[in-house]
Amino acid sequence: MTYFSTDFTLGILGGGQLGKMLLAETLKYDIRTAVLDPSADAPARFGCQRFEQGDLLDYDTVYQFGKKVNLLTFEIENVNVDALEQLEKEGVTVYPTPKSLRTIQDKGLQKDFYKKHNIPTAPFEYFSSPTLLNESLIQGKWSYPFVWKSTRFGYDGNGVKIVRNDKDLASLPQGDCIAEEYASITKELAVIVARNAKGETVTYPVVEMEFHPEANQVEYVLCPARIPQTISERAQKIALQVAQSFESIGLLAVELFLTQTGEIWVNEVAPRPHNSGHYSIEASYTNQFEQHLRAILNLPLGSPKSKVAGVMVNLVGEEGYTGDVLYKHIEEVLALEGVTPHIYGKRQTRPFRKMGHITIVHPNIEIARIIAQKVKETIRVIAKK
Amino acid sequence: MTYFSTDFTLGILGGGQLGKMLLAETLKYDIRTAVLDPSADAPARFGCQRFEQGDLLDYDTVYQFGKKVNLLTFEIENVNVDALEQLEKEGVTVYPTPKSLRTIQDKGLQKDFYKKHNIPTAPFEYFSSPTLLNESLIQGKWSYPFVWKSTRFGYDGNGVKIVRNDKDLASLPQGDCIAEEYASITKELAVIVARNAKGETVTYPVVEMEFHPEANQVEYVLCPARIPQTISERAQKIALQVAQSFESIGLLAVELFLTQTGEIWVNEVAPRPHNSGHYSIEASYTNQFEQHLRAILNLPLGSPKSKVAGVMVNLVGEEGYTGDVLYKHIEEVLALEGVTPHIYGKRQTRPFRKMGHITIVHPNIEIARIIAQKVKETIRVIAKK
Numbered sequence A, B: 001m002t003y004f005s006t007d008f009t010l011g012i013l014g015g016g017q018l019g020k021m022l023l024a025e026t027l028k029y030d031i032r033t034a035v036l037d038p039s040a041d042a043p044a045r046f047g048c049q050r051f052e053q054g055d056l057l058d059y060d061t062v063y064q065f066g067k068k069v070n071l072l073t074f075e076i077e078n079v080n081v082d083a084l085e086q087l088e089k090e091g092v093t094v095y096p097t098p099k100s101l102r103t104i105q106d107k108g109l110q111k112d113f114y115k116k117h118n119i120p121t122a123p124f125e126y127f128s129s130p131t132l133l134n135e136s137l138i139q140g141k142w143s144y145p146f147v148w149k150s151t152r153f154g155y156d157g158n159g160v161k162i163v164r165n166d167k168d169l170a171s172l173p174q175g176d177c178i179a180e181e182y183a184s185i186t187k188e189l190a191v192i193v194a195r196n197a198k199g200e201t202v203t204y205p206v207v208e209m210e211f212h213p214e215a216n217q218v219e220y221v222l223c224p225a226r227i228p229q230t231i232s233e234r235a236q237k238i239a240l241q242v243a244q245s246f247e248s249i250g251l252l253a254v255e256l257f258l259t260q261t262g263e264i265w266v267n268e269v270a271p272r273p274h275n276s277g278h279y280s281i282e283a284s285y286t287n288q289f290e291q292h293l294r295a296i297l298n299l300p301l302g303s304p305k306s307k308v309a310g311v312m313v314n315l316v317g318e319e320g321y322t323g324d325v326l327y328k329h330i331e332e333v334l335a336l337e338g339v340t341p342h343i344y345g346k347r348q349t350r351p352f353r354k355m356g357h358i359t360i361v362h363p364n365i366e367i368a369r370i371i372a373q374k375v376k377e378t379i380r381v382i383a384k385k
Helices: A017-029 A059-067 A081-089 A098-105 A107-116 A130-138 A166-170 A229-246 A288-296 A330-334 A365-378 B017-029 B059-067 B081-089 B098-105 B107-116 B130-138 B166-170 B229-246 B288-296 B330-334 B365-378
Strands: A009-013 A032-037 A050-053 A071-074 A124-127 A146-150 A160-163 A177-181 A185-195 A201-203 A207-211 A218-223 A250-259 A264-270 A309-316 A323-328 A339-343 A354-362 A380-383 B009-013 B032-037 B050-053 B071-074 B124-127 B146-150 B160-163 B177-181 B185-195 B201-203 B207-211 B218-223 B250-259 B264-270 B309-316 B323-328 B339-343 B354-362 B380-383
Touching: A009 A017, A009 A059, A017 A032, A017 A288, A017 B017, A017 B339, A032 A059, A059 A081, A071 A288, A081 A098, A098 A107, A098 A264, A107 A124, A107 A177, A107 A229, A107 A264, A124 A130, A130 A166, A130 A177, A160 A166, A185 A229, A185 A288, A201 A229, A218 A365, A229 A250, A229 A264, A250 A288, A309 A365, A323 A354, A330 A339, A330 A365, A339 B017, A354 A365, B009 B017, B009 B059, B017 B032, B017 B288, B032 B059, B059 B081, B071 B288, B081 B098, B098 B107, B098 B264, B107 B124, B107 B177, B107 B229, B107 B264, B124 B130, B130 B166, B130 B177, B160 B166, B185 B229, B185 B288, B201 B229, B218 B365, B229 B250, B229 B264, B250 B288, B309 B365, B323 B354, B330 B339, B330 B365, B354 B365
Parallel strands: A009 A032, A009 A071, A032 A050, B009 B032, B009 B071, B032 B050
Antiparallel strands: A124 A177, A146 A160, A146 A177, A185 A201, A185 A207, A185 A250, A207 A218, A218 A309, A250 A264, A309 A354, A323 A380, A339 A354, B124 B177, B146 B160, B146 B177, B185 B201, B185 B207, B185 B250, B207 B218, B218 B309, B250 B264, B309 B354, B323 B380, B339 B354
8 A cells, every 4th residue: 555645545533733733744744635624714624635524423424524535533532433433344444443432432431441451540430420429429438539520522621520529519510420539649641652553562751741720731741751760661561551452553642640659540541642742743753643644554653752852831722811812922932942833723712722832842851841931921822902 | 913823824936845844834833825836736735725826937927926915935946036026116025035036046146146245156257158158168268177057047956067078068058157167076065044034043054965976966965064063164154144145034045065175165045945954844943944934924033953963865756767656665764763754745756856855863963874875775766557
């Protein structure tokens, strides 16, 4: 099979920033692409050869789109997996596999999977409704605080809540959920593993995520994580075990908790390029998007090593502003050393919306972190007057 | 002025690989673009917001295209400069400036410019035809061997010839030309300088070019050049002097000869991203395309320093093959360390056509060069059966 400068077409479900950054790599390789996204304004509407507007959760839309491509992938988990399975049955290659996606889409199934494969994860229990969870509390099987997670379609901190009292409990939406032990976390880490159909794998360095205290969104991602080598190695080993257990094809981003007692727990995984890997565009020998492409095309994988240290700053819409976006003071940020902006191409800002990110690279991670803080304190994502 | 995620539109004359790689950066910054190119199959037809097919040398086509954009730039020198000058008069910003382009387009004017600004360059003489050059030879003012250059529209070694005898002389096409002293060159070097409208400049490291012995095309570009520090510094100083003399805005790629007697001569310049700067996508803190964008938008310039050493291998069509391109053994190349392919998106190969390039990065330039040779010896750009 030859992909380069041919009619071979890669279909991408989802045209957000991840799709857009993946297109930068398909353009580099000259691989034809078609993108499906519900929004006519999707960031990935430029850079593909064909853009279709449509609902990613609609069976027919996804099925029809998939029938027209040679290989199908996705940049978002919230897609119609029944259609993917049908396409697979009919001979369309879908990577990452629908089977792994189905498990990952449901946090209950995902947790069961870890248990079954002896992958360390926080103790948990499944409930078909918050009412049953409440009964379990009354019976003393669970106690505050604990972590509530909706089993379906959580994203960027939605569908996850720390429940500290009856009032928190009463505010939970209906539906399937899990309760998870609330452990004291010292660091949130992530490791990206790439695996191709030949079963070859590469494991990226461990990154460290620093979260915004209120919005539960990542503010900084640091690579390498500032942790002892032994912990790094354990984290990479666990991430590789997860990817191999899933027999994943493409990228698998594994989010991990480092507990105060020194345990490493798998929090959750994403079978796609991930916010925690954006630093790789500037810092790595092979960035995560090119790596995903290599993996799903069953090409040799590239080196996951870093050329330099990297820190990524997410640019999210400032609270109190909704409307046409303005990146205030971006010029001052551009004057700082080793700074590269990625503006996703969303015209409208709203509080906490992911609008872009900025990567800071430097041979020294501590200096990169200092510059990153300056970036964060300088730039403002607001709306025009 | 704000450019990011607005209606501000950058017009790009030329949609070849340089335009395509520039679009990777406009997408990163979310700056709207329009591209004009004579070919419906131009590599940069994807990734822009608007693509127009048209003749870059036609006054009206260029003028009408320019009237619809906020800022006009070009990725190729062979454009209608009269139209650019008229657009500038009517208030359209054109960077690099039409004035510098007019000088650069004509090799006679370019050489005069160097003379006037005390910029070291090979001794030369202008002739309005090869017949007059022949008379000069007969009179003993010139003797074989010397370098003949057409004053207009030379590209990739076309329009340049080493004239060694009467037969060579007889084969020269009619038209304005210059004769240039043929010196023994030890190395061909290049330095890219970026300058914005505020007059800020940054100078990239010196690169070294290795040429294909027959096709007079660059086979390898190495950064850093393997030359003594003192020569590096002189080369950078001369390149900066050239950029400042032109009051250039945007990138200026300065090609230099290092002679056997240790002199550095300016060969010629290109007011745009340049083949000799492709290594920067993987190796530099700020790649040449992002730098060009920063410069023409009058934004702060980024660091031109390298994270790692880089070697670029041009992928040109193999002799004897014309037709639908096949990148044979590209998979073996992808398995080598630190390798990134750039496939330009031309469907048809022909002998010596620039079809793509491959960058090899490594902390050590000597190892990068060894891998580059392996790349070159492995991949074949041929046509499908």
